[in-house]
Amino acid sequence: MSDSRSYTDATRLTTLGRAPHDYHGLVNLPAHRGSTVLFPTLAEFENSHVRPDETGRVTYGLLGTPTTFAVETAVAELEGAHGACVVPSGLAAITTALLAVLQAGDHLLITDSAYGPGRRFSDHMLARFGVEVEYYDPLLGADIARLFKPNTRAVLTESPGSYTFEVQDIPAIAAVAHAHNILVLLDNTWATPLYFKPFAHGVDISIHAATKYMSGHSDVLAGTITFTKACEPLVRQTVRDLGISLAPDDCYLLLRGLRSMDVRLKHQEKNALELANWLAARPEVKQVLHPARPDCPGHALWKRDFTGASGLFSIILHPLEKAALSAFLDHLSLFGMGFSWGGFESLIVPCNPRPIRTATAWAEPGQLLRISVGLEHLDDLKADLAAGFARMSAVLGD
Numbered sequence: 503m504s505d506s507r508s509y510t511d512a513t514r515l516t517t518l519g520r521a522p523h524d525y526h527g528l529v530n531l532p533a534h535r536g537s538t539v540l541f542p543t544l545a546e547f548e549n550s551h552v553r554p555d556e557t558g559r560v561t562y563g564l565l566g567t568p569t570t571f572a573v574e575t576a577v578a579e580l581e582g583a584h585g586a587c588v589v590p591s592g593l594a595a596i597t598t599a600l601l602a603v604l605q606a607g608d609h610l611l612i613t614d615s616a617y618g619p620g621r622r623f624s625d626h627m628l629a630r631f632g633v634e635v636e637y638y639d640p641l642l643g644a645d646i647a648r649l650f651k652p653n654t655r656a657v658l659t660e661s662p663g664s665y666t667f668e669v670q671d672i673p674a675i676a677a678v679a680h681a682h683n684i685l686v687l688l689d690n691t692w693a694t695p696l697y698f699k700p701f702a703h704g705v706d707i708s709i710h711a712a713t714k715y716m717s718g719h720s721d722v723l724a725g726t727i728t729f730t731k732a733c734e735p736l737v738r739q740t741v742r743d744l745g746i747s748l749a750p751d752d753c754y755l756l757l758r759g760l761r762s763m764d765v766r767l768k769h770q771e772k773n774a775l776e777l778a779n780w781l782a783a784r785p786e787v788k789q790v791l792h793p794a795r796p797d798c799p800g801h802a803l804w805k806r807d808f809t810g811a812s813g814l815f816s817i818i819l820h821p822l823e824k825a826a827l828s829a830f831l832d833h834l835s836l837f838g839m840g841f842s843w844g845g846f847e848s849l850i851v852p853c854n855p856r857p858i859r860t861a862t863a864w865a866e867p868g869q870l871l872r873i874s875v876g877l878e879h880l881d882d883l884k885a886d887l888a889a890g891f892a893r894m895s896a897v898l899g900d
């Protein structure tokens with residue numbers, strides 16, 4: 503639709519990527535499927551080459567259709583980025599962004615709280631191609647400069663970590679990194695483009711698992727990479743060289759998910775924080791890790807840099823037997839146990855950061871449980887968990 507830069511994000515979510523009167527008045531942009539694109543003349547055929555800093559031209563399905571360009575424009579505008587590429591998963595967004603900026607002989611710093619499969623890619627694939635990978639304490643802030651080497655090329659941040667919720671000082675990391683010509687990458691999935699604006703805080707490349715809140719309905723796998731003007735050719739060329747693109751139907755679903763993201767998140771933010779506070783008062787719970795609570799590592803940074811909290815947080819239970827944990831988890835009726843998060847339905851998963859971490863030690867003996875709050879009524883969610891705690895204490899009482 504018309505220029506939306508003056509609108510608030512909530513309104514922009516309803517206007518971005520739409521042009522009804524270019525499409526017979528249809529409110530939603532159709533999913534344009536296509537591989538072959540025909541050129542009417544030799545001159546246009548010969549002019550079909552797309553430069554790596556150029557987007558919006560329909561030349562071949564792999565390089566994007568109007569549906570792809572609409573969702574890319576929407577995401578870039580929401581994040582305050584120069585541009586965006588959509589890719590087939592959040593993991594593909596991480597791996598593609600890393601491949602875009604690194605070469606053999608480079609040194610890469612990754613937060614110890616980073617998404618596990620991105621670590622695995624770095625330890626296996628990047629190491630195989632001659633990149634030196636090192637992990638850092640997510641709470642280092644500007645002190646990360648102590649780890650810089652002459653060949654350090656990039657820092658991969660994630661704030662907060664999606665299991666352990668350490669909030670990082672992204673502006674401080676960006677300031678020291680840029681002073682050494684080092685690029686800052688951020689996995690911004692938790693905050694979404696609504697609650698943290700990466701480019702206003704010095705990030706060069708931002709990554710989202712759009713599988714989570716952006717699509718929001720547990721039925722799409724997608725990733726986004728947004729970037730500064732300087733990083734645009736690197737990212738676009740790498741996406742093209744890898745031969746990946748997000749299918750038009752998934753672009754359509756992602757755009758549709760974005761329409762309701764603001765209201766979904768407001769509901770999930772409110773209910774997640776209330777649930778976190780309720781859980782903090784339960785005798786079974788030792789600690790709650792939620793960036794909007796003062797006891798979360800990096801809470802002051804969250805308050806300074808973020809405009810909201812999403813619906814994902816963790817709790818640590820007092821140490822307990824596996825049978826008691828099973829009694830709690832096995833018969834929950836609203837909280838499903840499964841991977842991913844950010845959908846309309848609530849989830850709970852047990853996790854153990856201990857074997858994953860290498861730069862910092864996870865010394866906490868209690869069981870970590872990660873909770874993704876969906877769109878259900880808070881009273882029903884509390885009742886489901888309360889029944890679980892009752893089953894748990896029945897086992898412990900044996």
Ligand SMILES: *Cc1c(COP(=O)(O)O)cnc(C)c1O
Nearest residue numbers: 591592593617664691711713724
């Ligand atoms: C889920 C997730 C990813 C990966 O997304 P997929 O679409 O599942 O590949 C990346 N980063 C974070 C923080 C995630 O939670």
